[in-house]
Amino acid sequence: MDEFGLIEEFFTRPAHRPEVVLGIGDDAALLALAGAADTLAVTTDTLVEGVHFSRSAPAFDVGYKALAVNVSDLAAMGARPLAFFLNLALPAADAEWLAGFRDGLFALADAVGLDLIGGDTVRGPLAVTITALGTVAPGAALRRDGARPGDRVYVSGLLGEAALGFLLRGGRLSLPSQFQESVLARLDRPWPRIHEGQALVGIASAAIDISDGLVADLGHLLKASGVGARLNIRRLPLSDAYAAARPAVGYDPALVFGDDYELCFTVPPARVQALAGLASRLPCGVRDIGEIVAGAGLTLHDGEGVYTPSRAGYNHFDDPGSL
Helix, strand or coil, X not given: CCHHHHHHHHCCCCCCCCCEEEXXXXXXXXXXXXXXXXXXXXXXXXXXXXXXECCCCCHHHHHHHHHHHHHHHHHHCCCEEEEEEEEEEECCCCHHHHHHHHHHHHHHHHHHCCEEEEEEEEECCCEEXXXXXXXXXXXXXXXXXXXXXXXXXXXXXXXXXXXXXXXXXXXCCCCCHHHHHHHHHHHHCCCCCHHHHHHCCCCCXXXXXXXXXXXXXXXXXXXXHCCEEXXXXXXXXXXXXXXXXXXXXXXXXXXXXXXXXXXXXXXXXXXXXXXXXXXXXXXXXXXXXEEEECCCEEEEECCCCECCCCCCCCCCCCCXXXX
């Protein structure tokens, strides 16, 4: 059983409160609170030492990334960052480590406008849980269930660089020196596309952030929307670093590794021109990689035939070292 099957079997159930606009099954829950002008978006993620980061990882990077993965979820909903809670399990109160962690955490919090408003600290194996809050106008949130046949499929930024950083750090890939720093930075300090998500409100019909890999995350969007998709992998946005590595690694790192924290979103044909007009607000760039089709499932092709990746995407119950 994978993590999503586990959630669906044991923890998914209908909401009983009318304030719950959207519950389990998207990048964030949506709550409509009485008297509030905006809808509240709420998301939470946990990072565990030995699973999401190594014991030797700089504390700054752990703090930064723990918050970044939550901000990315807010971005996928088109939400504006508001505040966050921090729950921290520590094996010991190491002042030097905590100072670095704090600096990384607040570097991103200040950059995107999030206030720390509470949480909990306990003794135990090192783990970081953050719950982030954002706001979005009523009915305006980007969700996974709005894609329709004929919509174009887009991704922001570049795919696969975090995967290259992971392989490089593990000694499984050699890269020219001019690319090494950039791919490690994409792995350790991803920049969540929070401004891009807000810009896509009213244009994108559906959206999701790419945390478990394009194939897996687009698959969640397709399932929620009840549609399929056909992608051309030769249209994936890949960096010069990836071009240098592709003869050795192929396309799979860009398709199934995850940790990209880019946005995958769909746009109806009638709004494609409006998306083009957003270029100045989307400096990371966006790339049309395929289309939504009737039916179910995701088909990948490379212009010559069907392409089948080695796996569907990241799963917490897989071998964490496999790719």
